[in-house]
Amino acid sequence: MFRRHKSLASDRRREVFSRGAARSMLKNDLRNFQCLSQLVLSAGPLKSIPVVKHSKTVHFEIEILDAQTRKQICIVDKVVQTSTIHDVKQKFHKACPNWYPSRVGLQLEQDLGRQVSWITIFLAEYTGPLLIYLLFYLRIPYIYDTKESSRRLRHPVVHLACFCHCIHYIRYLLETLFVHKVSAGHTPLKNLIKGCAFYWGFTSWIAYYINHPRYTPPSFGNRQVTVSAINFLICEAGNHFINVILAHPNHTGINACFPSPNYNPFTWMFFLVSCPNYTYEIGSWISFTVMTQTLPVGVFTLLMSIQMSLWAQKKHKVYLKKFNSYMHRKSAMIPFIL
Numbered sequence: 001m002f003r004r005h006k007s008l009a010s011d012r013r014r015e016v017f018s019r020g021a022a023r024s025m026l027k028n029d030l031r032n033f034q035c036l037s038q039l040v041l042s043a044g045p046l047k048s049i050p051v052v053k054h055s056k057t058v059h060f061e062i063e064i065l066d067a068q069t070r071k072q073i074c075i076v077d078k079v080v081q082t083s084t085i086h087d088v089k090q091k092f093h094k095a096c097p098n099w100y101p102s103r104v105g106l107q108l109e110q111d112l113g114r115q116v117s118w119i120t121i122f123l124a125e126y127t128g129p130l131l132i133y134l135l136f137y138l139r140i141p142y143i144y145d146t147k148e149s150s151r152r153l154r155h156p157v158v159h160l161a162c163f164c165h166c167i168h169y170i171r172y173l174l175e176t177l178f179v180h181k182v183s184a185g186h187t188p189l190k191n192l193i194k195g196c197a198f199y200w201g202f203t204s205w206i207a208y209y210i211n212h213p214r215y216t217p218p219s220f221g222n223r224q225v226t227v228s229a230i231n232f233l234i235c236e237a238g239n240h241f242i243n244v245i246l247a248h249p250n251h252t253g254i255n256a257c258f259p260s261p262n263y264n265p266f267t268w269m270f271f272l273v274s275c276p277n278y279t280y281e282i283g284s285w286i287s288f289t290v291m292t293q294t295l296p297v298g299v300f301t302l303l304m305s306i307q308m309s310l311w312a313q314k315k316h317k318v319y320l321k322k323f324n325s326y327m328h329r330k331s332a333m334i335p336f337i338l
Contacts, residue, residue, distance in 0.1 A: 021152055064092060073099075114188035119176065125195045126172040129165075129203035136207035137162045144213055152213040157225045161210050161292050164232050168284065171240060179247050205296040218293040228291035235283035238266040242277040258323040272335040274319050275312040279333050282308060 064073040076091045089101035137158075139149045142314035176182065209215065218224045245259050245267060258274075261267040269276035285301040309332070332338055 005306060062088060064096075077271060104284050107141065110135075114189045116189055116192050117186055119182045119195060121320045122176045122180075122182065123173065124192060125199045126169050126176065128196055128200040130169040130173070132203045133162065133165050133207045136204070136211045139211060139213075143208070145276065148213045155215070155217040156222075157217050157291065158210060159216065160225065160229055161288070164229065164288060164291070165207075167233075168288075174242065175243055179243055181247055187204075202296065202300045206294065206300065207298050209294045210292050215294075218291065224293075225291050228287045232284055232287035232291065235280045235287060238278035239263055239277055239284065241266040242269070242280060246277065258319065271330075273312075273331050274316045274335055278312045279309040282333070309338055312338070 159295035289297045
């Protein structure tokens with residue numbers, strides 16, 4: 001009996017102690033909550049935690065084209081940015097089993113916009129100057145004053161300059177169509193615009209001065225005109241014969257050999273320079289400059305000489321690597337100078 005009362009008393013003590021502990025814990029929680037709320041209010045509004053977005057893998061589609069015909073072979077999809085050429089070849093082989101990776105050469109090309117063929121560029125660059133010069137030669141009324149044009153007679157050099165200019169660009173057009181091995185590749189449209197702006201713009205400037213009613217003939221008269229015209233025709237003929245030799249199958253392609261002079265005297269320039277076509281081209285424009293004695297032709301000749309000298313030096317370096325024994329003591333474009 002005594003033990004039972006004793007146990008009941010101990011249970012009541014435990015219950016009272018647990019209630020007191022619970023009340024004290026509740027008071028502590030309230031105090032902590034009040035402190036936390038004061039801390040939050042003093043710190044300002046809570047900032048949202050930025051959500052970390054998982055980066056998605058970006059895939060690309062690669063269009064496989066034939067290098068010569070530019071026709072589409074297939075499209076390789078699901079290509080990641082870290083893929084190598086070997087990975088692209090393997091995917092290409094899965095799409096087209098007939099193409100083995102070890103026998104396929106891939107070349108990366110960026111999307112450069114609208115493309116045009118090289119032959120289109122050449123034909124546009126050469127047809128424009130031919131027609132533009134003839135328009136100025138005919139002295140259309142809205143270009144020159146009609147009364148002044150009718151009063152003044154043209155000097156014979158004006159007619160001769162028109163003939164030489166037309167011969168030059170007609171030769172260009174015929175060689176582009178029937179002589180030169182024009183690449184089947186394409187180039188951005190902006191190159192066509194730049195080329196046409198250069199050739200057409202300079203032709204307009206040149207033709208305006210030469211065909212102007214107040215144009216003055218060369219200082220040394222007919223002798224200067226005659227010698228320059230003969231030299232112009234010689235350079236035009238030499239340029240044509242050099243281009244015919246360069247277009248020969250033995251001088252094009254991977255297994256090409258360096259052109260050698262033959263019985264034609266115009267080809268003997270190969271003994272002195274590696275790019276005689278540029279030599280004859282510059283000779284033609286220098287002769288045209290002396291024959292007409294005008295500033296626009298001189299500026300055009302200077303710019304063309306600089307550009308062709310760069311092309312000739314670049315080709316000369318290639319020739320030195322491939323045909324070192326044939327290039328002994330040869331210059332690039334100007335004998336013994338350049």
